[in-house]
Amino acid sequence: QKEVEQNSGPLSVPEGAIASLNCTYSDRGSQSFFWYRQYSGKSPELIMFIYSNGDKEDGRFTAQLNKASQYVSLLIRDSQPSDSATYLCAVWDMRFGAGTRLTVKP
């Protein structure tokens, strides 16, 4: 069974801090990785995707991929209360992890 693992949290950070979300996967054949955000009572929406080892930045979000360690992370800089949500990691075949609930406190 191919696994996508995330720390379920909850993760709490103060406003303006960096939030770090982590994900590991078991399928070494995975080539693409996704971070989705899900607000309470809403459906997931795509934040970022990453294919290549290293970092990919988009505004306040940075995705980091290490295929050798089978590890992908999402950093949120200057966290805002509006970032409070569950963050879901997904792999190439659209299987998701359990999600990490993030709370940003004003």
Add this chain to the structure above:
Amino acid sequence: EAGVAQSPRYKIIEKRQSVAFWCNPISGHATLYWYQQILGQGPKLLIQFQNNGVVDDSQLPKDRFSAERLKGVDSTLKIQPAKLEDSAVYLCASIQWHRTGNTGELFFGEGSRLTVL
């Protein structure tokens, strides 16, 4: 552009009853997914269609769940008979493929919330 449509939004049934959910993906999206999301958990992939063919249904409990996409457009997910543990949100998604064609972005419907009493 219209998004992914799902109905009903809410359904309450008693255990052992049956229920059906409908999904109409974004126009032109050939690939369609059904997910089950239990409260506090991530979406669990139930079935993936490519046009009207099944690509992956390895996690679909086939003794009680069935899904079809007869004309390669809209899809129906059925549960019969329902159990208490089927209480969840059932999400339908279709995919916008990236230029590379290897993967893409999922667009989700609003979901159908099922409560089994």
